[in-house]
Amino acid sequence: MRHTPSFALDDPAEIRRLIRDNPWATLISHTESGLVASHYPVILDEEADEADGVVLVSHVGRPDEVLHELGRxxxxxIIQGPHGYISPGWYDAAPAVPTWNFVTAHLHGTPELLSDAENLRVLDRLVDHFEERMPEPRRLFGTEANAAYAARIVAGTVGFRLTVSRFTAKSKLSQNKPAETVARILGELDGDGPYASPALAAEMRRVHGGDR
Structure with missing residues (x-):
């Protein structure tokens, strides 16, 4: 990812927030057979020591652990936050080109494979993480039947923990535009046009100030 100092996102706390808000990730490996990509939800290992930096846990379905040569x-x-098209018509009358605003992070590290028992705990945390917003959450171990089912399906997955050794992240949210232009962009993103995106508008307000 091209490094642009004015858009660089270097704060680990912001990376953690980005992961919490956008847990659907792309996993990419450069294997002996070539590039392999998969898509899985990830969550932060909230039990990890803060000194360890950013630590993720998740799982892959078999045989993805073989295809990715996971752990080798x-x-x-890749974590992708809110993003969207920005029309030059939202700027002013001067000639301009369209662009794309976005927030994204590229996280690197060698995954540690988990035991079945650890994997089951991660699956339990994944379910709880997403079910807690439901009016009647379904828990992995909510009943004896659920627990027996979970014990059967764990064999079809491989859990992993990834301590991020380095990351590059970018928050490109019109930081290089004057305040009046930013206000017009926010108005369009908050509106009902074809490129409206309240989520992207909210992300922009984080860097430009919530009063715009």
């Missing part, structure tokens, strides 16, 4: 080399995990 570095894995690239």
């Amino acid at each position: 080399h570095e894995l690239l995990v």
